[in-house]
Amino acid sequence: MTAWGPILATTDFSGPARHAVDRAAHLAHETGSTLSVMHVTPGEVLAELRRWLGTGHSSESQLAQANRQQLQQLVDAVGTARCIVAKPVQTNGSVLEEIRREGDALDAALLVVGARGAGFMRRLVLGSTSERLLRRTTRPVLVVRQTPHEPYRRVLVALDFSPWSAQAVAVAQHVAPQAHCVLFTAYEVPFGDKLRYAGVDEATIEHYRVQARADATQRVNALAAQAGLLPGRWEACVVEGEASQRIVEQEQERDCDLVVLGKHGRSATEDLLLGSVTKHVLAEGSVDVLVSTAR
Structure with missing residues (x-):
């Protein structure tokens, strides 16, 4: 099978975002494509944390460590279920810019997001962030609403x-x-x-x-x-x-x-x-x- 191209899925660890990652893993297996799973800790979240607790507080590193562990667990789970090897990508900053940057770095053939989410993923799909991303991107965007059980029919x-x-x-x-x-x-x-x-x-x-x-x-x-x-x-x-x-x-x-x-x-x-x-x-x-x- 000839691979189509890299797939980049984004997650905020919500249930709908998990469906999106699972669908992305299914597509990676079906098309022979590589898969990266990305979590972005929004810059405004870190800024608020630093405002209340101060820069360099241990809670910031603890949050980063918890996010890395949760992302690795997700990647391992979908990789095992779909018989693929997925790459975790953990970063901080502007959600929109980080997704675009990673998509460009991978030269991704497809971006996959959940239709609903918690926090930034909800804003990504339904708010102005979504509109800016989709207006500017030259990459196909798959918005996942359903739990994937089989290939698209x-x-x-x-x-x-x-x-x-x-x-x-x-x-x-x-x-x-x-x-x-x-x-x-x-x-x-x-x-x-x-x-x-x-x-x-x-x-x-x-x-x-x-x-x-x-x-x-x-x-x-x-x-x-x-x-x-x-x-x-x-x-x-x-x-x-x-x-x-x-x-x-x-x-x-x-x-x-x-x-x-x-x-x-x-x-x-x-x-x-x-x-x-x-x-x-x-x-x-x-x-x-x-x-x-x-x-």
């Missing part, structure tokens, strides 16, 4: 036919090489409500709807052919409506366990990740989410 890849869509399919194939692929796109009749208001008859609007669906289906088929997806290993999912709502509906209806989104939309200035689609999928969906960041 069915992956929904959301397409908008921007230059990022083909890369989203490629990343999905790396992360879930054995999974059945659902290529999803949502279409809408341009100015549908306005056409009705303007008195355009329903037959004409229906004609536009049929044409929009046919165009979207053709583009999905073309992208699948371009990506080299084999017959029987993928299916098209072309639905009418607003994309974020339809993604959540279809991930459940089609029993998917991973959703893949491209970071950007149809133009370089439209950051889909920070817009309504990804926020809605992360807030309302129930499965893991992989954000592809490369064009």
